[in-house]
Amino acid sequence: MSSANPPVLQGQRALVTGANSGIGAAVAKALAAAGARVVVNYSSSAERAQSVVQQIAAAGGEALAIRANVSREDEVKAMFAQMIAAWGSIDILVNNAGLQKDAPLVEMTLADWQLVLDVNLTGQFLCSRAAIREFIRRGMAPDLSRAVGKIICMSSVHDVIPWAGHANYAASKGGVSMLMKTMAQELAPRHIRVNAIAPGAIKTPINKAAWETPAAEAELLKLIPYRRVGEPEDIGHAAVWLASDASDYVTGSTLYVDGGMTLYPGFDQGG
Ligand code: BGC
Secondary structure, three states: OOOOOOOOOOOOEEEEEEOOOOHHHHHHHHHHHHOOEEEEOOOOOOOHHHHHHHHHHHHHHHHEEEOOOOOOHHHHHHHHHHHHHHHOOOEEEEOOOOOOOOHHHHOOOOOHHHHHHHHHHHHHHHHHHHHHHHHHHOOOOOOOOOEEEEEEEEOOOOHOOOOOHHHHHHHHHHHHHHHHHHHHHHHHOOOOOEEEEEEEOOOOOOHHHHHOOOOHHHHOOOOHHHOOEHHHHHHHHHHHHHHHHHHOOOOOOOEEEOOOOOOOOOOOOOO
């Protein structure tokens, strides 16, 4: 009889920002199912965060909801202090919190530009810096992982696909891509791995209008060669792999999980 392998993230401690809904909730549940203890960060709606915590507990995992606006330095500091007080350290950070405030450029307010950059880009900087400081303080824990720490940045296909009417969002994700690569370059000698996941169209509240009616979904599918809209679990699976030692030689990479959306589907005939 062969003995079962332990879950791939057994004993590790993860923090997922914006984990009370959509992709963040699915990533938190997937990491927990792979054996990690997970902080479910949220900035509003404690109820939804608690519901994710309860779903993880019901499946036999362990999770803790912590409120913090990732664009606020003091709140990020307090969140990391609370996590480290509870569980001793952090092994995996998933920078997922993000939002859209769409408008044609000529109508876009400075406030909406700033809000999207603050949460989507500055939030990733603040959380990464806090995690990296703790990775360096703790040092290598060879029983847990071959890396000193792992950071996964949630980007988007719009880190390479321009998106009319969404200049703030596309600029934030382009920024995430270079932040990720620069952190990966800077931190590889310290055995900290930094990668990104670039989701395409995934069924979540952020893009509900694009898939909730059959007519909208049919339009959306024209942009997806694989001809299905993604599910949050598609991103959860990718996050578990990038957080685990199975990807130990991967750093500075962006994994496009997009059903082929970045393959220029408009060129499938002619050109
Ligand atoms: C956006 C979604 C959009 C998808 C594909 C994501 O980054 O948040 O609203 O459906 O990209 O365009």
